[in-house]
Amino acid sequence: MAAGESKFGKLEGRYAREIFADAVDEAFEGSPKVDRRDIQALFVGQMSDYYEHQGHSGPIFAEWAGLENVPAFRLEGACASSGLALAAAIMAIGSGRFETVMVGGVEKMTHRSTADVTEILSTASDFPTEQWNGLTFPGAFALIANAHMDRYGTTEEQLARVAVKNHRCGALNPKAHMAKEVTLEQALSSRMIAYPLKLFDCSLISDGAAALILTSPEAAKKYTDTPVHIVGSGQASDTIGLWEREDLTGFLASRLAARRAYEMAGLKPRDIDVAEVHDCFTIAEIVAYEDLRLCGKGEGGRLIDEGATEIHGRIPVNTSGGLKSKGHPVGATGAGQVYEMYRQLLGEAGRMQVEGAETALCHNLGGSGATCAVHILRRGD
């Protein structure tokens, strides 16, 4: 019933807890009938202690959110941390234990060097095999990209088109980290990170936070006339090692989480009006189209070529600019996707607005696909 988000980007001189407070303040400002004392628990996603040398952050975020002494649960699932926090909060309300809770997501990354961030992110892959042998996250998604290109003929140009599309959207988003358009030529000629992934195939290293306020459907009536319902919540795990998996052209955890979310919602892929998907790398968006069944297996490259996922396309994807342009403060990303879709469903997405959007999907992937959370939202009647 409420959502807030900090600016995403390089927020110099500010700590994660301070950035989180920005998101929390916006959530409360947008819902004047909700008092901080109504919040009974905090579920917050954050990936790593290494960025700020700070563990035990659940109570810190509760304190900076002004939620005095509430139980604070921190959840970690790499880049899907706040997708997990949302899933946990839904279960907590569904169980009857709490009526009104806050879901948060936070990460502060830009004060560290790119090499340090690369190493910290790599802790979300398998240590004894992948980290020990020098696999990076761009490297992991490059393994997927090469397999997808080899099997389905997906091209580097199609990957670059994802970046161009998402930057075109992000340029419309006042909260985006890199709110500017890029050309296909710029994307294709950017420097190599892990073949075939170039700089513009990679999402951004960002600071940011998001906060959502959830309540039971009954209690929502006393707080707002314009609720957004979470009608589907699906989650799945897969092997930590990418190399253990039979299929290297997609993510089983995404397919299972999506199936569970669609089933709970009683909806089909064609019912989705707009989606935020986890484009940590351009190939990840193409694979997500397929795993979420927005198109058939192997057809993701064609979907981007057709322009189907542009803001005014058949199924708009990452109207916020996605992780690519809006930014990827990893722990904040899942909650940030929900913030964007909440705004879309209320018709408050400004220049990013998809006309008449009633049903939205958020797809949040952790690491190289060992964790996935998918949520489906519907505008209240």
Place this chain on the structure above:
Amino acid sequence: MSSENKTIDQFYNYISQRSLMATRCNACGLIFLPPRRGCPKCGSSDVEWTQLKGTGELQTYTIIHIAPPQFQPLTPYAVGIVRLDEGPRLFGIIKDVQHKALKRGLRLTLGFEEQKQEKWPRWPRYHFVPEKR
């Protein structure tokens, strides 16, 4: 047979003896990595170590240009997922190969590194190289 040593440390102990070992389920015959005391397919705990040849085919690869600090001196370096001839897959760095020659199906074989690791976890390193015909 005791299930106590079906561990990652034991896998690396074998690597330090220049031997690639995997775990095999005596109930269903599955050979699998990473090693575990229970079969991931049928759940049997009748699992024992089995020697692999260390040869296989490249399934997918990449060339890493930006790496964590300890790997940065090696850049650009190739890594890949290899389907070993006995069935399981393994991830590793690929050495002694022209990057342009990398493609699915390339035959590779495991190599072992001599350099001792001083700090935890002290695991030895391995890598893949093209198989000699």
